[in-house]
Amino acid sequence: MTTRTHLECSRTGEKYPIEVARNLSASGAPLLVRYDLEAARRSWNREWLASGPSSMWRYAPVLPVAKPASITSLGEGWTPLVKLRRLGAELGAANLWLKDEGVSPTGSFKARGLSCAISMCRELGITKVALGSAGNAASAAAAYAAAAGIEAHIFMPRDVPQSNYLECMAFGAKVTLVDGLISDCGRMVAERKDAEGWFEINTLKEPYRIEGKKTMGYEAAEQFQWRLPDAILYPTGGGVGLIGMWKAFEEMEALGWITGPRPKMIVVQAEGCAPIVKAFEEGKSECEFWHGAMTVSSGLRVPKPIGDFLILDIVRQSGGTCVAVGDRAALEAGARLARLDGVFAAPEGAACVAAAERLYASGFLKADERVLIYNTGAGLKYLEAYSALYPRMEGGAADKLGGLITPR
């Protein structure tokens, strides 16, 4: 099982015991889980993965859960790696791939992070969790909390996609709709958690979600036969997936599983909320708060990511870049991807398709490079957003169906 050893401050390196629930380090920075990778290297072989579970728990030795009975799994991870044959042909890209996280439980890759976090909460005896979320993290938290028998208190912006609200209600979470952004939701959790006895599981405010998300990095390596792609396009909100993948690369190098250069990490954001893109272009190491954040890509509506300094450092170290995409361009790229290769992506993933188009055109991406796009969610979760492309007459089938059900 796990080879975990301790928690470590991402800023100062200060160590903390992993057997105790903890949010941030003393200096207020995110905490990272560390492992005895030497021991893992001796006792674990990548060839054995083939007989492991078809979920992210195939990487259990580098996940923080100690007791198998704590694992709360709905089949997250081990998602399809799809070659974008027809879109690639149109873009002149011979080696363009998409990791389709849209098939995850609750329709987004947030399932990975929350499966890990809720499993750890269960192991640590936590009975109530709380988070602020712009959308999909809420759905995943609600689902895994339901499966674990943990109470979930969720704060979401009032204009969150309908799918996220309905899922949370159906999963039995205690939902508060907030007139504000994810930052306001997070603040409400922070203000009330001590009095209410909630363990806060906001993005990067606890060390476990990143561990779940890092399995995207392990999986990309395994599915590409241990040769990492040349570039990865990642729709970046809080940046947890990006930081997590980078951590996975570091760990796999220590395990002796991969060698050679790491991928260029490409941050994709929405024009209506692009704090990382702005900081990158201005040569800054941290972001400023992005006022009036607005985009249909709810997962990208994070005005000031807490891990901004880590994200910017990774992009620069990797020789990557940052791209902002408008909502209409993202949805149109989503439609193009669907039409050509049969994947109906979330606008966040679709924004990466639009960014790829632009980067091939500018020559930043080369035709023969192996390029991996992360589609982090299902297009089906964003019916309001895609309706803008395909409006129907009022009183259409959906409205009629609604009329069949008598309100209580």
Ligand SMILES: *Cc1c(COP(=O)(O)O)cnc(C)c1O
């Ligand atoms: C949360 C979310 C993102 C952003 O993820 P981070 O790892 O926090 O940057 C991207 N896409 C979708 C669909 C999301 O739900």
